Amino acid sequence: MYSQEIMQRGEGPIVLKRRQSLLIGTVGEGSVMGLRKKDLLGLEHVETDEISLILDTAASMKEIIGRQIKKVPTLRGKTVVNVFYEPSTRTRTSFELAAKYLSADSVNISASTSSVVKGESLKDTSATIAALGADVVVLRHPMAGAPGLVANTVKAAVINAGDGAHEHPTQALLDMFTVRERKGGLEDLKVAIVGDILHSRVARSDIWGFTKMGARVSVCGPSTMLPPGLEKMGANVLENMEDALLGADVIIMLRIQLERQQQGLFPSVREYARLFGLNREKLALARPGALVMHPGPMNRGVEISPEVADGTHSVINEQVTNGLAVRMALLYLLAGGGTQ
Amino acid sequence: MDGVAQKAKIMDKEGIRRAVTRIAHEIIERNKGTDKLALIGIRKRGVPLALRLAGKIRDIEGKEVPVGILDITLYRDDLGTRAQQPLVLQTEVPFSVDGKTIVLVDDVMFTGRTIRAALDAIIDLGRPRLIQLAVLVDRGHRELPIRADYVGKNVPTSRREAVEVRLQETDGEEDVAIMKEKEPGAIL
Numbered sequence: 001m002y003s004q005e006i007m008q009r010g011e012g013p014i015v016l017k018r019r020q021s022l023l024i025g026t027v028g029e030g031s032v033m034g035l036r037k038k039d040l041l042g043l044e045h046v047e048t049d050e051i052s053l054i055l056d057t058a059a060s061m062k063e064i065i066g067r068q069i070k071k072v073p074t075l076r077g078k079t080v081v082n083v084f085y086e087p088s089t090r091t092r093t094s095f096e097l098a099a100k101y102l103s104a105d106s107v108n109i110s111a112s113t114s115s116v117v118k119g120e121s122l123k124d125t126s127a128t129i130a131a132l133g134a135d136v137v138v139l140r141h142p143m144a145g146a147p148g149l150v151a152n153t154v155k156a157a158v159i160n161a162g163d164g165a166h167e168h169p170t171q172a173l174l175d176m177f178t179v180r181e182r183k184g185g186l187e188d189l190k191v192a193i194v195g196d197i198l199h200s201r202v203a204r205s206d207i208w209g210f211t212k213m214g215a216r217v218s219v220c221g222p223s224t225m226l227p228p229g230l231e232k233m234g235a236n237v238l239e240n241m242e243d244a245l246l247g248a249d250v251i252i253m254l255r256i257q258l259e260r261q262q263q264g265l266f267p268s269v270r271e272y273a274r275l276f277g278l279n280r281e282k283l284a285l286a287r288p289g290a291l292v293m294h295p296g297p298m299n300r301g302v303e304i305s306p307e308v309a310d311g312t313h314s315v316i317n318e319q320v321t322n323g324l325a326v327r328m329a330l331l332y333l334l335a336g337g338g339t340q
Numbered sequence: 341m342d343g344v345a346q347k348a349k350i351m352d353k354e355g356i357r358r359a360v361t362r363i364a365h366e367i368i369e370r371n372k373g374t375d376k377l378a379l380i381g382i383r384k385r386g387v388p389l390a391l392r393l394a395g396k397i398r399d400i401e402g403k404e405v406p407v408g409i410l411d412i413t414l415y416r417d418d419l420g421t422r423a424q425q426p427l428v429l430q431t432e433v434p435f436s437v438d439g440k441t442i443v444l445v446d447d448v449m450f451t452g453r454t455i456r457a458a459l460d461a462i463i464d465l466g467r468p469r470l471i472q473l474a475v476l477v478d479r480g481h482r483e484l485p486i487r488a489d490y491v492g493k494n495v496p497t498s499r500r501e502a503v504e505v506r507l508q509e510t511d512g513e514e515d516v517a518i519m520k521e522k523e524p525g526a527i528l
């Protein structure tokens with residue numbers, strides 16, 4: 001095994017530094033295992049070696065984002081259609097840029113400006129998109145399971161960009177990528193997910209993904225926002241935030257949807273912030289060097305205090321960059337090959 | 341390489357060492373020194389060869405030449421014809437290629453398609469003054485108008501044969517052999 005890596009600082013002499021396996025990678029040469037399914041609908045049914053492949057590929061993609069010319073010709077002639085039935089800034093922009101950086105053509109369709117307002121069904125909309133020749137359909141939809149329905153009707157690869165409270169697999173993959181890059185691995189890490197677990201597709205995908213990769217996941221939130229069945233997914237359920245944070249390596253804060261207060265799921269925003277908001281004092285319970293993450297958009301001063309959101313533990317902006325790398329990896333893995 | 345028989349060994353350890361030494365001398369001679377010179381190895385066996393060339397150049401001239409690593413997967417022209425995609429590994433070129441003389445290094449030159457992809461990849465990183473090509477083995481059968489500036493050994497081959505380069509760093513052994521009856525089209 002070759003074990004020297006080249007490092008060069010400025011124009012000075014090169015330094016050969018010992019490090020394992022960067023040069024050759026850990027897999028054999030040539031064509032290797034790809035993803036087993038044509039779609040990415042959720043992490044529940046994705047195997048650990050597939051997650052590793054996505055994260056490894058994303059690491060290579062991240063180098064491209066750092067270049068002056070952020071473009072490779074890989075997906076020339078492929079078409080990515082982003083269909084968003086719910087508002088989104090970062091996920092949609094991220095998919096759009098990921099497609100552009102790989103030289104694919106991308107088109108955005110949002111429900112409010114499409115034939116959806118004329119009453120067109122999801123099935124008919126997807127048939128239209130398929131007929132226009134899409135290679136990948138990225139779908140966000142308020143109904144859980146909608147991407148699966150589309151995946152069964154179209155030949156194109158379907159990527160779930162968030163469906164109801166079901167899954168948001170690309171967010172969980174970018175979370176895992178961020179943690180793996182900072183901590184060197186995921187195994188045996190203590191991950192705390194805090195907030196509205198009930199309505200959070202991010203939490204569900206994070207629980208599937210992190211536990212599959214060997215991390216220990218605790219979830220915490222008001223009891224009205226903890227759905228049943230979390231233990232079966234492999235998570236440790238806690239109602240006290242301090243217990244969840246104690247010794248945590250990673251803290252994932254979820255956005256509290258303020259409209260939920262009207263549904264009576266928590267008494268007041270101030271009380272929620274006091275019990276389940278992350279501030280400097282609570283952060284001190286976590287391991288030194290713990291990472292603070294948030295899928296965005298943040299309610300500053302509610303689930304996360306500004307000093308923590310902008311503090312040294314926060315990797316929230318890095319998550320956005322890494323999201324781009326992960327989505328490039330997925331587009332390559334799902335659309336890069338020929339027809340099977 | 342299952343079901344493949346070795347036909348002939350064409351280079352041994354010493355042969356490879358001598359070829360690398362000669363190419364290092366030729367690079368220095370052709371470029372009149374090492375000013376603005378940089379080596380870029382193509383994954384995977386071009387990388388140890390580039391490092392060895394840099395070592396030789398250091399021995400001869402006493403100057404350090406920066407070495408980069410190029411992964412050309414994203415630039416391949418056959419992605420659309422393969423059922424599964426090859427693994428994308430990282431490109432690591434930790435210096436600016438602008439205005440440099442870049443020597444691209446690979447083990448075997450065959451159709452020229454890998455080099456075409458590598459040229460596109462380098463040009464995406466910036467604008468070198470000059471790009472040259474060094475290969476350990478040139479086996480012919482070019483499909484593009486590309487030639488090497490430095491060649492370790494020219495080996496006439498049949499299209500049905502494959503040339504296998506094994507290097508200590510990547511394979512634990514050190515030789516070059518011609519193999520028979522490899523599936524066609526297995527090498528880019």
